[in-house]
Amino acid sequence: MIGTLYINLLELARPMFATGEWRRLKALMLKGIEGGAYGVDQHGISILEHCMRTGTVLLEKTGLKKASLITVLFDPMVQSGCIGLEDLKKTFDEDSAQLMQGMFRVKELYSKHDSIADENFRKLLVSFAEDIRVIICLIADRYVLMQMLAKSDDNVYRLQVTEECRLLYSPMAHRLGLYAIKSELEDMALKYEHRDIYDDIAKSLNETKKSRDEYIQAFIGPVRQRLEEAGLKFTIKGRTKSISSIWAKMKAQNTTVDHIYDLFAIRIILDSPLDREKAQCWQVYSIVTDMYQPNPKRLRDWLSVPKSNGYESLHITVLGPENKWVEIQIRTRRMDDIAERGLAAHWSYKGIKSQGAADSVMAGIREILENNTSPDELRKDFAMDLYQEEIFVFTPNGDVRQLPKGATVLDFAFSIHSRLGLTCTGARVGGRAVRISHKLQSGDTVEILTSDKQVPKHDWLGMVVTSRARMRIRQGLNEIQNREAQAGRELLQRRFKNRKIDITESDMSHLIQKMGFKAQTPFFHALMEEEITVDDVLRTYDELKAGSAPSGEVHHAEDFDLEKTFAESERRTAQDNDVLVIGDLTGLEFKMAGCCHPIYGDNVVGFVSIQGGIRIHRADCPNIQRMKERYPYRIVRARWSGKSGSQYSITLKVVGQDDIGIVSNISSVINKEPDTLLRSISIDSSGGLFQGHLTVLVSDLTSLNQLIKKIRQVKGVREVERTN
Numbered sequence: 001m002i003g004t005l006y007i008n009l010l011e012l013a014r015p016m017f018a019t020g021e022w023r024r025l026k027a028l029m030l031k032g033i034e035g036g037a038y039g040v041d042q043h044g045i046s047i048l049e050h051c052m053r054t055g056t057v058l059l060e061k062t063g064l065k066k067a068s069l070i071t072v073l074f075d076p077m078v079q080s081g082c083i084g085l086e087d088l089k090k091t092f093d094e095d096s097a098q099l100m101q102g103m104f105r106v107k108e109l110y111s112k113h114d115s116i117a118d119e120n121f122r123k124l125l126v127s128f129a130e131d132i133r134v135i136i137c138l139i140a141d142r143y144v145l146m147q148m149l150a151k152s153d154d155n156v157y158r159l160q161v162t163e164e165c166r167l168l169y170s171p172m173a174h175r176l177g178l179y180a181i182k183s184e185l186e187d188m189a190l191k192y193e194h195r196d197i198y199d200d201i202a203k204s205l206n207e208t209k210k211s212r213d214e215y216i217q218a219f220i221g222p223v224r225q226r227l228e229e230a231g232l233k234f235t236i237k238g239r240t241k242s243i244s245s246i247w248a249k250m251k252a253q254n255t256t257v258d259h260i261y262d263l264f265a266i267r268i269i270l271d272s273p274l275d276r277e278k279a280q281c282w283q284v285y286s287i288v289t290d291m292y293q294p295n296p297k298r299l300r301d302w303l304s305v306p307k308s309n310g311y312e313s314l315h316i317t318v319l320g321p322e323n324k325w326v327e328i329q330i331r332t333r334r335m336d337d338i339a340e341r342g343l344a345a346h347w348s349y350k351g352i353k354s355q356g357a358a359d360s361v362m363a364g365i366r367e368i369l370e371n372n373t374s375p376d377e378l379r380k381d382f383a384m385d386l387y388q389e390e391i392f393v394f395t396p397n398g399d400v401r402q403l404p405k406g407a408t409v410l411d412f413a414f415s416i417h418s419r420l421g422l423t424c425t426g427a428r429v430g431g432r433a434v435r436i437s438h439k440l441q442s443g444d445t446v447e448i449l450t451s452d453k454q455v456p457k458h459d460w461l462g463m464v465v466t467s468r469a470r471m472r473i474r475q476g477l478n479e480i481q482n483r484e485a486q487a488g489r490e491l492l493q494r495r496f497k498n499r500k501i502d503i504t505e506s507d508m509s510h511l512i513q514k515m516g517f518k519a520q521t522p523f524f525h526a527l528m529e530e531e532i533t534v535d536d537v538l539r540t541y542d543e544l545k546a547g548s549a550p551s552g553e554v555h556h557a558e559d560f561d562l563e564k565t566f567a568e569s570e571r572r573t574a575q576d577n578d579v580l581v582i583g584d585l586t587g588l589e590f591k592m593a594g595c596c597h598p599i600y601g602d603n604v605v606g607f608v609s610i611q612g613g614i615r616i617h618r619a620d621c622p623n624i625q626r627m628k629e630r631y632p633y634r635i636v637r638a639r640w641s642g643k644s645g646s647q648y649s650i651t652l653k654v655v656g657q658d659d660i661g662i663v664s665n666i667s668s669v670i671n672k673e674p675d676t677l678l679r680s681i682s683i684d685s686s687g688g689l690f691q692g693h694l695t696v697l698v699s700d701l702t703s704l705n706q707l708i709k710k711i712r713q714v715k716g717v718r719e720v721e722r723t724n
Contacts, residue, residue: 061341204257
């Protein structure tokens with residue numbers, strides 16, 4: 001198999017290398033094989049086979065050349081230290097070494113991050129991969145890995161890679177014009193994640209293959225004859241749509257595969273001189289539409305204005321024999337090469353490497369990756385831009401803007417500048433005043449109207465269809481909320497000061513929780529929006545203080561360890577440092593944050609304190625979310641590496657019926673749990689219900705979740721939740 005792969009690679013790559021260079025390449029690979037750089041990885045994948053297949057894909061499907069091939073072939077040797085970047089530079093050239101350096105830095109991320117949902121992973125991926133060829137190499141790498149995983153028994157790893165490709169690499173392949181790779185990635189993802197659906201569609205296609213092929217040939221025959229009579233040189237072929245695209249249509253139309261009318265498409269590829277390309281494409285259009293009735297609503301003209309990734313083609317849908325709709329794609333050999341191999345092929349014709357369309361596409365990818373912290377938002381924003389249809393809209397100066405079909409005035413405004421979008425009040429389209437929600441059509445000339453008093457509103461998110469507009473609206477809304485929250489904090493602090501109350505951060509946190517808010521920003525924002533009043537807050541504060549005084553409603557469990565104090569549970573000694581890895585280092589001084597009280601098993605991050613040292617927060621801590629926005633450079637990764645044997649103090653809020661014995665039953669459940677100690681129970685009763693706060697010592701998150709589950713099973717308990 002390796003021999004066959006080598007011969008195939010030799011035929012594709014040999015013309016790119018001088019004789020001496022190819023000999024050095026071969027000798028270097030043999031050195032890597034002997035040195036163990038091309039063995040089998042931890043998932044049973046042959047590294048040598050992976051590299052050779054990736055190199056073949058780069059040459060056949062993306063149009064990348066020598067430097068990219070060298071990068072994917074020798075990446076394992078650089079990773080294993082068998083060869084240095086300087087040696088690679090001396091052996092080949094500087095371009096290869098620089099591309100390898102970008103690939104090396106990105107590959108390092110895979111050893112340090114568990115998931116592409118990790119915010120740092122996405123940001124570092126884009127910042128390291130400044131050369132768009134690195135992104136294309138990564139797409140080819142994942143594409144080959146997906147193919148090889150079909151034989152793997154590691155289902156968990158296969159699903160992890162599949163999700164990664166579906167979320168990140170398939171959309172990037174689409175944006176770069178690598179439609180063949182994108183389509184196959186989506187087919188493999190459907191096969192791995194929903195095998196039953198994939199098999200059902202594949203079975204239906206196989207059962208109808210003979211009749212479908214006969215129909216395609218019957219349709220092609222007369223068309224071929226008319227084109228030959230016109231003296232055109234061309235290739236004509238039919239193809240069945242991918243299984244994943246058929247499944248997408250089935251979901252969108254809520255139907256079965258039998259009722260999808262456009263299961264196949266005809267492609268006419270012209271051998272046309274550059275100066276005659278458009279004229280001959282339209283000539284074919286004229287011939288075909290003379291023979292068959294066209295559907296004018298399905299005409300797609302990417303000849304006059306190509307797609308942003310360089311795609312050029314003319315798509316029409318005609319009513320063929322047996323009253324079946326048939327999609328026809330008309331393009332030249334050059335256009336087909338770009339359609340199949342994307343931007344890399346576009347460069348080879350235009351004589352550029354990373355300018356124009358490539359810059360535009362990479363800017364869009366970079367923007368989405370950099371501005372999304374939620375995996376769900378990332379998936380949604382990428383999906384929003386996977387549009388098949390585009391419109392072309394003009395500015396008053398005549399500049400053209402490409403937008404997805406269904407784009408509104410707001411989308412157009414944000415495509416020009418964020419400030420223009422945030423202050424947009426409407427537009428003039430063809431001299432007529434329209435609202436910000438007005439949907440634009442191809443050929444519209446749009447003049448944006450603005451006002452300094454305009455601010456973004458939450459319902460704007462439902463008016464836009466581009467990821468750029470969504471991201472900018474979300475950022476604008478967050479900025480407004482943060483400003484109002486700061487004003488709300490200052491207002492409340494003044495009122496407390498007027499009453500000569502010196503409230504601590506701890507008291508403020510308890511007050512906010514008491515009023516039903518999980519974080520400070522929504523609380524202070526609600527104060528400014530007058531959803532709650534300052535008097536409400538002051539009244540709740542008085543109740544909180546009154547309730548904290550000793551009373552007959554406070555009960556203590558009989559069997560808790562008085563020797564273990566609250567202070568002891570919070571202390572972390574130097575010997576405990578082995579339980580956390582901060583960044584890539586161990587042994588750093590750290591303290592557990594008091595706002596969220598992380599325990600072993602929680603997802604955690606670190607924050608570099610101005611007083612020195614690292615504060616460890618839970619990843620979902622509201623405070624750390626604000627710190628990420630304000631001080632992203634002070635956030636460091638952290639993870640648990642082992643248990644130190646410490647116990648952690650946790651407060652649980654319990655709500656239930658005020659029945660006799662319920663407190664004793666809860667105490668009994670806690671005391672029966674191993675490695676769990678009850679510190680205290682504080683109970684408030686009102687209207688037949690009680691609300692209590694339990695302070696317990698637990699060893700890890702698993703123990704805590706098990707305890708919460710058992711308390712919920714106590715008769716009369718309605719709600720149990722962790723409050724810190």
